[in-house]
Amino acid sequence: MGKVIVVTSGKGGVGKTTSTANLGTALALLGKTVVVVDADVGLRNLDIVMGLESRIVYTSMDVIEKQCELSKALVKDRRVDGLTLLAASQKNNKDDIQPEQMKTICDKLRSEHDFVLIDSPAGIERGFSNASAGADEAIVVTTPDVSAIRDADRIIGLLQHAGIEPINLVLNRFSPELVGNGSMMDQEDVLDILNIDLIGIVPEDTGVITSTNRGIPLVYEDASPGSQAYMRIARRLTGQRIPIPDLEQKGLLTNIVNWFRNR
């Protein structure tokens, strides 16, 4: 019996789809059976980021309309064992699916996989309620800026209201240099506001753009800092205890002050 985890954020463009693709691939690389589900009906993207867009024949809509079996709609990723994608329909819109229908799909997938990751659309409307309908747990992705944090706060309130627990936070596009010179919120500020558990910090990594365009998730490359961060989060999801490294790079002045203070 696996876990259904919804990856959500409220605000768009903070890295939900990138996080879903990378965490799904990373979990498969760790030997788990994983299905990533695109819940963004009408605006699907997960297939592109995963590099599987050319192989989609059936979508979750076809499963709901009983056009095909669920197992037939799952697209197998040939680069790694145990990873499949359930795509969203591009020609329908979010109101064509009911939360109960998503829940039925999630329940079936849960019984056959270790992890079911659901890529939620932005917003708090039907798309979000469909995406979270069958979820046991949630991962909230945010960037360290005030508008993303306010939206994440809203989403956390809704998830708590729906009884989804635990809710873990991924702090994405974190820039140690900007925190060091005081122009970005640090992790303590973010956690102070959102007050949920941090499961990982993903540093700003331009490799994400190229990997998205090529359809090869970052975690296939070992060296990139973003890839390492996603691998660590995947290990934490499997229950391993891995400390969150201190990514903050203190400014020169702070370092000098600390040096004097520590003497």
Add this chain to the structure above:
Amino acid sequence: MANSNVALRAYRDGLHLIIRPHLSITEVEEAIQEEISRMNQPLGGASVQIDLKGPTLKPEEMAYLKSKLQETYNLKVRGIDTVDEQVPPPIAAAPTTHTLPQRTVPQQPRDTDPSRIIPYTIRSGQIEDFPQGSLVIYGDVNSGGEVRAGGDIVVLGALRGNAHAGLNNRPSAVIIAMELVPVQLQIGSFINRGPMNQKPRGYPEIARVGVEDVIIIEKFVKF
């Protein structure tokens, strides 16, 4: 609560002692005593400008007050300014929307209000509404969240969103928070924006309607 009959304010040109109209000399004396004892700093040797809002004290009372300030508090009066705002006497006319309730209007006692305890954080998009009395929040009120109470609002955390105390037009209500960095505050019919880009000060603060009919924020020491 700090009395609002007189207020000691530091302006660019020095200290100002603002006195409300229609008070007796004993009321003014008591209020000054209270206001000065509330300040935690010695004021000796400072000079002060007295601002009278409308008809207040007779000339001989004024002279008495000057000597009293000099002798008791070592405060030198550098000038007296009368800002005659044509405030009608309290009995002759109902107070306009922009005056504080006069002393003749009985203040509603706080201890008869019911209060509600909210044992969680108010997140963005959530509203906590309690027109019957006061709200106490064991958590934060985040940006995008809102708390509304007929009486006072006490946040035992950070107030980062909107708060409206004294819903039923009660300007005597106050808002207290361990970290007061709101988007917007309302007390009764008075409204004020929060401080822009304000870092938390590290001590609790209180917001209330001050003498000049604006919401003021100061360090919260005690009620």
